Amino acid sequence: MTATAPTITPQSPDPHASLRRKPRLGERLTELALRTVALTSIAAIVLILAFIAREALPVFAGGTVGESGTSFDLLASERLADGTEQFLWRPVSQPPTYNIVPLVVGSLKVTLVALFIAAPLGIAAAIYVSELAGKKQRELIKPTIELLAGVPSVVIGFFALIVLTTWVQQVFGTEHRLNALTAGIGLALAVCPVIFTISEDALQAVPHTYRTAALALGSDRVQMIVRVVVPAALPGILASLVLGFGRAIGETMIVLLASGNAAIVSGSVGVSTRTITATIAQELGEVVVGSDHYHVLFALGTVLFASTFVLNFAGERVIHGLRKKLGTA
Amino acid sequence: MRSQALELRRAPRARAPGLLLLWATGAATGIILLVLAVLLLDIIAGGAGVISWEFIFANPRRGMTEGGIFPAIFGTVALTLLMTVAAVPAGVATAVFLTEYAPADSKLARAIRVCIANLAGVPSIVFGLFGLGFFVSTVGRGIDRALYGGEIVYGTPSLVWASLTLAILTLPVVVVATEEALRAVPREIRDASMALGATKLQTVIKVVLPEAMGGVLTGTILAISRGAGEVAPIMFTGVAYFLPYLPRHFNDQFMSLSYHVYVLATQSPNVDKTKPVLYGTVLTLLTLTFLLNLLAVVLRARTRAKVRASE
Amino acid sequence: MLTRRSLLFTAAFALLCHCTQSSPTTNEGISGRANKGKLTIKGSDTMVILGQRWAEAYAKVDTLAVVQVNGGGTGTGIAALINGSTDICQASRSMSDKEREELLAKRGVPAVETTVALDALAVFVNDKNPLQEISLPALARLYTGEVSDWQQVGGPTHGVVLYGRENSSGTHGYFKERVLGGKDFAASTQTLAGTSAVANAVNGDEFGIGYGGIAYLEGIRALRIRKDDASPAVAPSLASVQDGSYPVGRFLYFYTAGDPSSDIKRFIDWVQGPDGQKVIGDVGYYPLPKGRRL
Numbered sequence: 001m002t003a004t005a006p007t008i009t010p011q012s013p014d015p016h017a018s019l020r021r022k023p024r025l026g027e028r029l030t031e032l033a034l035r036t037v038a039l040t041s042i043a044a045i046v047l048i049l050a051f052i053a054r055e056a057l058p059v060f061a062g063g064t065v066g067e068s069g070t071s072f073d074l075l076a077s078e079r080l081a082d083g084t085e086q087f088l089w090r091p092v093s094q095p096p097t098y099n100i101v102p103l104v105v106g107s108l109k110v111t112l113v114a115l116f117i118a119a120p121l122g123i124a125a126a127i128y129v130s131e132l133a134g135k136k137q138r139e140l141i142k143p144t145i146e147l148l149a150g151v152p153s154v155v156i157g158f159f160a161l162i163v164l165t166t167w168v169q170q171v172f173g174t175e176h177r178l179n180a181l182t183a184g185i186g187l188a189l190a191v192c193p194v195i196f197t198i199s200e201d202a203l204q205a206v207p208h209t210y211r212t213a214a215l216a217l218g219s220d221r222v223q224m225i226v227r228v229v230v231p232a233a234l235p236g237i238l239a240s241l242v243l244g245f246g247r248a249i250g251e252t253m254i255v256l257l258a259s260g261n262a263a264i265v266s267g268s269v270g271v272s273t274r275t276i277t278a279t280i281a282q283e284l285g286e287v288v289v290g291s292d293h294y295h296v297l298f299a300l301g302t303v304l305f306a307s308t309f310v311l312n313f314a315g316e317r318v319i320h321g322l323r324k325k326l327g328t329a
Numbered sequence: 330m331r332s333q334a335l336e337l338r339r340a341p342r343a344r345a346p347g348l349l350l351l352w353a354t355g356a357a358t359g360i361i362l363l364v365l366a367v368l369l370l371d372i373i374a375g376g377a378g379v380i381s382w383e384f385i386f387a388n389p390r391r392g393m394t395e396g397g398i399f400p401a402i403f404g405t406v407a408l409t410l411l412m413t414v415a416a417v418p419a420g421v422a423t424a425v426f427l428t429e430y431a432p433a434d435s436k437l438a439r440a441i442r443v444c445i446a447n448l449a450g451v452p453s454i455v456f457g458l459f460g461l462g463f464f465v466s467t468v469g470r471g472i473d474r475a476l477y478g479g480e481i482v483y484g485t486p487s488l489v490w491a492s493l494t495l496a497i498l499t500l501p502v503v504v505v506a507t508e509e510a511l512r513a514v515p516r517e518i519r520d521a522s523m524a525l526g527a528t529k530l531q532t533v534i535k536v537v538l539p540e541a542m543g544g545v546l547t548g549t550i551l552a553i554s555r556g557a558g559e560v561a562p563i564m565f566t567g568v569a570y571f572l573p574y575l576p577r578h579f580n581d582q583f584m585s586l587s588y589h590v591y592v593l594a595t596q597s598p599n600v601d602k603t604k605p606v607l608y609g610t611v612l613t614l615l616t617l618t619f620l621l622n623l624l625a626v627v628l629r630a631r632t633r634a635k636v637r638a639s640e
Numbered sequence: 641m642l643t644r645r646s647l648l649f650t651a652a653f654a655l656l657c658h659c660t661q662s663s664p665t666t667n668e669g670i671s672g673r674a675n676k677g678k679l680t681i682k683g684s685d686t687m688v689i690l691g692q693r694w695a696e697a698y699a700k701v702d703t704l705a706v707v708q709v710n711g712g713g714t715g716t717g718i719a720a721l722i723n724g725s726t727d728i729c730q731a732s733r734s735m736s737d738k739e740r741e742e743l744l745a746k747r748g749v750p751a752v753e754t755t756v757a758l759d760a761l762a763v764f765v766n767d768k769n770p771l772q773e774i775s776l777p778a779l780a781r782l783y784t785g786e787v788s789d790w791q792q793v794g795g796p797t798h799g800v801v802l803y804g805r806e807n808s809s810g811t812h813g814y815f816k817e818r819v820l821g822g823k824d825f826a827a828s829t830q831t832l833a834g835t836s837a838v839a840n841a842v843n844g845d846e847f848g849i850g851y852g853g854i855a856y857l858e859g860i861r862a863l864r865i866r867k868d869d870a871s872p873a874v875a876p877s878l879a880s881v882q883d884g885s886y887p888v889g890r891f892l893y894f895y896t897a898g899d900p901s902s903d904i905k906r907f908i909d910w911v912q913g914p915d916g917q918k919v920i921g922d923v924g925y926y927p928l929p930k931g932r933r934l
Contacts, residue, residue: 030530038431038441041504044497046442048451048459055462090815090824092715092807102827124357132351133358141358143626148365148577150622152558153453154587155611158594159368166844176801177845178830189368192361222347243450250452252561257594260830260841261806272830277454277561282833284458284565286715286808288722288742289466301458305451312450316443329382390696485674485725571692571709573699574678582708596685596711596834 006295015067051307054292055298089263091283091287091293098296100303102263106180106273110255111248113184113269114191118248119241121188122195126237129196129227130203149193157257165258174270181269186254191244198243202236202322203229233321242315252277276300279310369615376612379605385613389571394602398610403575404583405617408563409553411492412499417549419496419502421538427504428511429533449501453561460494460566461486472500474535489579491567498562499552510544510632511537526606543632547625554621558614560587570596674726678706679907683717683730684810686833686853687892690757691730694911701910705903711834714810722746727904729895732759732810732853733817749898750790756911757892758877758926760854761814762862764839768846771795773864773873776887780819782849785826790847802829803838803850811835814890815851855924882929892925897900 053060087101129141158186160182168174168182204223206229214224230237255261260272261282386396423441432439470484483489514537522532538545557608560568569582570592589610597603674680681691687809688711695707710716710726717729719802722743735743741753763779765771772792781787782800791797804825805812816825835852839860854862854875854876867887874886881889894908910916917927 024528024860027528027530031426033428034422034430036438037419038426040419041423041441041448041500042444044500045448045451047463048455048497051463051467052455052458061406087828088824092813121357121361125355125361128351128354128358132354141362144365145358146626147359147619147622148555150558150618151368151370152560152587152614152618154558154560154590155372155615156368158590158607158611159371161594163367163371175799177841177848189364198360203863209358220347222350246450250450250454252452252454253591256833257591261832262828262830264827272828275833279453280454280458281564282459282806282831283808286719286933287713288719288746298458298462301455305455308450308452309447312447313443316446391693481674481724569708570688570711571695573695573708574706584709592711595832595837597687597836 032262034314049309050302052298054293056302058292058295059299060302087265090278091296096292100276100300101266103276103279103300104303105265106259106263107249107275107277109269109273110184110187110259110275111245113180114187114248115241115245117185118192118195118244119189122192122240122244123199123237125192126196126199126203127225127230130200131221131229145193145196148189149197151189152253153190153251154253154257156186156189157254159189160254160258172270175268175273176260176262176270176272178258178272179270180259180273183255183259183273184269186258187248187251190251190254191248194247195240195244197231198240198319199237202233202240205236205322217327235318235325239315239318240323242311242318244317246311249275249311250277250304250308252281256281276304280304372608372615375391375604375608376610380612381610382519384609389606394606396599398410398589398606398613399619400575401584401586401589401610402613404568404572405557405586407488407576407583408492408495408585409509409556410490411488412495412556413553415493415496416499416503416552417545420500420548420552421507423500423505424507424511425533425538428508429529429537430460445501445504448497449505451498453498453559456494456562457499457565459497460490460562464490464493465566480503485580486565486567486582487580488567488576488583491563491583493560494566495556495559498559499555502555503545503548506544506548506629507541508544510541510547513632513635514540542547543628543635547632550621550625550628554618554625557621558587558618560585560591563588586610586617590614663869672725673901674720679728679904680708680710680726681728681730682710682712682720682726683728684714684732684892685711685805686714686732686759686809686855687757689855690892690920690923690925693814693923694916697906697915697919698910701915702709703905705907707907713806713808713833714813715808718743718895721751721895724897727896728900728908731893731895732890733814734891734893735895743897752896753898754894754896754912755915755928756893756894756907757920758881758928759890759891759892760862760886760926761811761818761851761888761890762854762857762876763849763865764842764857764860764862764882765795765849766846767861768830770794771863773866774870775866775871775873776819777868779865780821780823783815783825783829784820784823785828795880796847798847801845801848802826803841803845803848804829804831805835805838805852806831806833811852815888818888818890847880853925857924859882878926881926 087099088097088174089099089102090097125141125145129138161178164182164185165177168179168185169177172181174181174203210228210232213226219227255275256278259274259278261274261278262272263274263279264271266273280300283293284297287297384397385402386397386399390396423445427438427441431441465484465486468483469487469490471479472483473479473481476482478528518536518540519532522536527536563585567582568585568588570584572582572584574581590607593603593607593610597607667882681695688709691709697710698705698707714729714731714733717731718728718735718739721729724747736750736755743749743751763774769790769791773865774793778787778793782793783802783804787793787795788800790800802825804815812825816822830841832841835856838850838852839856842850843860862876864875865887866873871887874880876886876889880886894911896904899905900908912928920927
C-alpha cells in the first residue's frame with residue numbers, strides 16, 4: 001500500500017487531486033500501456049480501411065486499364081446485338097467484364113426483402129414485449145428472441161437451403177428454386193433479433209413520465225402506446241432499421257447458400273440473384289495476388305465496407321442522440 | 330421504474346382497439362418464436378439420431394459419409410481458444426482505459442468508441458479480405474522473409490491468422506460487455522479503495538475488475554460463441570476441407586464445425602449419405618453456441634441483479 | 641501469487657516456443673513447400689472428394705506423410721499454385737497458356753501436368769423431365785441463353801432453369817470451352833459451389849438442368865449425349881469414357897510447379913498405381929485406362 005496519506009480538503013472539486021500530485025512510475029506506465037492497447041481498436045479499423053482501399057486503388061484511380069487490357073469501369077454496360085443494354089459480371093470472359101450493377105441490385109434486393117419481412121415483425125414484437133406483455137412473458141420471450149441472434153449465419157443458410165427452398169417454391173411458386181425471396185427470408189431471420197433488441201431498448205428508454213402523463217390526460221393504453229410511446233421511441237426504432245439494413249447487406253453465408261448466385265439484373269424476387277458479399281466469397285479463392293480480378297474484388301470490398309460504415313455511423317449517431325435526449329428514466 | 334410500470338399494466342382492461350394491437354403484436358411475436366421453433370425442431374429431429382460418442386470423438390471416414398467430426402470440433406476449440414487469448418486481454422484493457430483512465434468526454438475516448446462501433450458493423454467477408462490480404466500475404470510473408478529466408482512458413486493460411494482475424498471481429502463484443510460491467514461497479518467502491526490509500530492501478534486490478542468479472546466473462550463467452558459460428562473470415566485465412574491431423578502448431582491449418590457445415594451442404598460427395606452427418610454437425614454447432622449464449626445471458630442477468638441490489 | 645504467476649509465464653513462454661516449430665515429418669528440408677512438412681493439395685471441387693480419399697488411404701501406406709486437402713475450384717488451385725500456397729493443384733480442366741505463363745513468371749518453373757483419373761462430365765435433369773438425350777449443339781444453345789424453353793430441345797413446355805458452377809470451377813471452365821465453344825454462359829445461370837449443390841438443386845427443380853462430375857450423381861439420371869445431331873447418343877460409363885465415345889469425357893489432373901520433389905512424386909506415383917486407381921473407382925470416377933500413365 002502506498003505511503004502517500006490523503007489530505008482531506010472539504011470543498012475540493014476534484015476529490016482525488018491530492019493523489020494526482022505524484023503518480024508513480026508504475027501508474028504512468030500502466031496508463032500508457034492501456035492507452036496503447038486501446039488504440040489498437042482505432043488502428044484495426046483504420047488498417048482495414050487503408051489496406052482494402054489500397055488494394056482496390058488500381059480500380060478507382062482513374063478507372064483505367066489493367067494488365068490484360070481489362071476495363072476497370074465498374075459501371076460500363078455492354079450493348080448487345082439487338083440494341084439492348086446488359087450489365088454483365090464476367091470475370092473469366094475474354095476480355096473480362098466487371099460490371100458491378102447486377103451485384104448491387106442483388107444485394108439491395110435481398111436486403112430489402114429481408115427488411116420488408118423483419119422490420120414489421122421485429123418492431124411489432126418489440127412493442128408487444130415492451131408494452132403489452134406481462135413480466136413473466138417478457139422474461140421468457142426477450143432472451144428467446146435474443147437466442148435467435150446467437151444462431152450462426154451458416155446454420156440459418158443451411159436451414160434456408162434445406163427447408164425454406166422447398167417451402168417457398170410450394171407456397172409462392174417461384175420461377176427459380178434458389179432465389180432472392182428464400183435468401184431474403186433467411187436474412188430476415190438473422191436481422192429480426194437486431195431490430196427487435198434495439199427497438200425494444202428504445203421503447204424501454206422512453207421515460208416513464210411520458211406514459212403517466214398520457215394516461216393522466218385521459219388516453220387509454222392503446223393511444224398511449226401508439227401516439228406517445230412509439231413516436232418517442234421512433235429515432236431508436238429507425239436506428240434499428242438502419243443497423244438491420246447494414247447487417248443484412250453485409251451478410252455472406254446465407255446468400256451464398258440460398259440465393260442461387262446468378263448475376264442477373266431483375267426486379268423479380270422469385271429469380272436467383274447474386275450479392276456483393278457472395279461474389280467476394282466465391283471468387284476470392286481463385287485470384288492470383290495482384291491480378292486484375294484481385295483488385296476488383298477488393299474494390300467490391302471497399303464499396304461494401306464504405307456503405308456499411310456510413311450506415312453504422314448514422315445509426316450510432318441516432319442512438320447516441322436518442323440516449324442523450326431521453327436521458328435516464 | 331420497473332415496479333411502477335407494472336402498476337400501469339394493471340390498469341383498466343383494454344377495449345377493442347386495444348385488443349387489435351394486442352393481437353397484432355402478439356401474432357408478430359408468435360411468428361418469430363414459431364420460426365425459431367421450426368428451425369430448432371428440424372435440426373434436432375435431423376441430427377439427434379446421429380449424435381453419439383463415436384460421432385463426437387471419431388474422425389470422418391469414407392469421404393465424410395461415416396465416422397465423426399472430432400477434427401472439426403477440435404479445430405473450432407483451438408481456433409476460439411487462440412482468438413480469446415488475443416481478444417480478451419486487448420478488449421478488457423481497452424474497456425478499462427475507456428472507463429477508468431480516459432476523461433469522460435475526451436476526443437480519444439469518443440474516437441475509440443466510434444471505432445469499436447464500426448468494427449462491430451464491418452461485414453464478415455471484409456474481415457476475410459483483410460485477413461487474407463494483410464495477415465497472410467503481408468505479415469505472414471514478411472515474417473517468412475525476415476526469419477525463414479523466404480521459405481513459406483507463415484505466409485500461408487493458418488490457425489494463427491484465422492484466430493487473429495476473428496479476434497478483431499469479436500473485439501467489440503468484449504469491449505462493450507466489459508465496459509458495461511465496469512460502469513456497473515458503484516463509484517463508492519472506487520472511492521473507498523482510494524481513500525484507504527490504494528493507487529489507481531491497485532484499485533482497478535484488485536477491487537474494480539474482480540467486481541466486473543461477470544461482465545468480462547459474459548463478453549468472452551459471447552465472443553467465443555460468435556467466433557465459433559463464423560465462416561467467411563476463416564474461409565481464406567486457414568480453414569481446410571480435410572486434414573488427416575489435428576492442428577498443433579500456429580501455422581497449421583484446421584477444420585472447423587462451421588466450415589464443415591458449409592462444405593457438407595455444398596460439396597458433399599453424396600448428398601443423401603452425408604445428410605445425417607450434416608445435420609449432426611449443425612446440431613453440434615448449434616448446441617455449442619446456444620449453451621454459450623445461455624451461459625452469457627444467465628451471467629448478465631445475475632450481474633444486473635447485483636447492480637440493482639446495490640442501488 | 642507471485643510464484644503462480646511466474647509459473648504461468650514460464651509455461652506460456654514454453655508453449656509459445658513449442659508452437660512455432662514446423663513439424664519435422666520429412667527429412668527433406670525442402671524449400672518452396674507450401675507448408676513445411678506437409679503435402680498440400682488444393683483445387684478442384686470435383687476432385688476434392690478424390691483428394692480426400694487418396695489422403696485417407698495414403699496415410700495408411702506412408703504413415704509419416706501428412707496430406708491436407710482443400711477445395712475451392714480448379715481456379716483456386718491454380719491461383720494457389722501460382723501464389724505458392726499449394727504443392728499439388730487438382731484440376732478438372734487443363735491449365736490455359738495464360739496461366740502457365742503466369743506460373744512461369746511468378747515462380748520461375750513451368751507447370752508440370754500429370755493425368756490421374758478420368759471423369760465423365762454428366763448432364764442431368766430432374767426425374768420428371770421426359771428428356772433422355774441431348775446433342776452438344778442443343779446443350780450449348782440452352783446454356784448460352786439462345787434457347788430458353790424446354791420445348792425447343794424436345795422437352796416439356798416451360799422455361800429452362802440453368803444451374804452451373806462458379807467461375808473458379810474447372811468444371812465450369814471445361815464446360816465453357818468444350819460445350820459452349822468459349823462463349824459465355826447465360827447471365828441467368830445460377831452458380832453453385834460444388835457439384836452436389838447442383839445435383840441437389842436439379843433434384844428439387846422440375847425444370848432444372850445441371851452438369852458436373854459423374855461421381856456426384858448417385859441416384860440421378862444422366863442424359864445421353866450426342867456429339868452433334870447426326871451422331872448416336874452415348875451414355876456416360878467407364879467404357880464409353882475410356883474409349884472416347886462419350887463426347888464430354890475428360891481427364892482429371894495434378895499440376896505441380898516444376899518437377900515434383902521426391903515425397904510429392906512418391907504420392908503421385910502411388911495415385912497412378914493400382915492402389916490409388918482403385919480408390920477412384922470407389923469414389924465414383926473412372927480410373928485411367930491401363931497403359932495410359934502420362
